[in-house]
Amino acid sequence: MSEATEDLQFDSQRVLEKGDGVRFDLPQLGPHATGFLVRFEGRPYAYVNRCAHVPVELDWEHGKFFNITQEYIICATHGAMYAPQTGHCVMGPCIGKHLSVIPVSEKDGTITVHVNQL
Numbered sequence: 001m002s003e004a005t006e007d008l009q010f011d012s013q014r015v016l017e018k019g020d021g022v023r024f025d026l027p028q029l030g031p032h033a034t035g036f037l038v039r040f041e042g043r044p045y046a047y048v049n050r051c052a053h054v055p056v057e058l059d060w061e062h063g064k065f066f067n068i069t070q071e072y073i074i075c076a077t078h079g080a081m082y083a084p085q086t087g088h089c090v091m092g093p094c095i096g097k098h099l100s101v102i103p104v105s106e107k108d109g110t111i112t113v114h115v116n117q118l
């Protein structure tokens, strides 16, 4: 029988518009698996931190997920660009693929990342 995973909660103020992403561990996906949370156009989004091209982490520096114009989430390895709202690859070697979405909700200054829905 598998254990239920607890959802993760973060203070909304930690996740700034197009700012640094908040990383978190996803032990249910493996010992080194991580996810991340960003805010774009006012809404929070969370994804598994694994490129759809080659399964490596995306951030070019710890927590740095946005490209220079802050319009896309970018993979540091070969530069794939992902739409922040959907996780779909819009440019680069993974075009047509997408990041793994983790459902998120925000209420009363708290963001809940529903890792139990992965």
Ligand code: FES
Pocket: 051, 052, 053, 054, 055, 056, 075, 076, 077, 078, 079, 080, 092, 093, 094
């Ligand atoms: S590993 Fe991300 S674009 Fe190639």
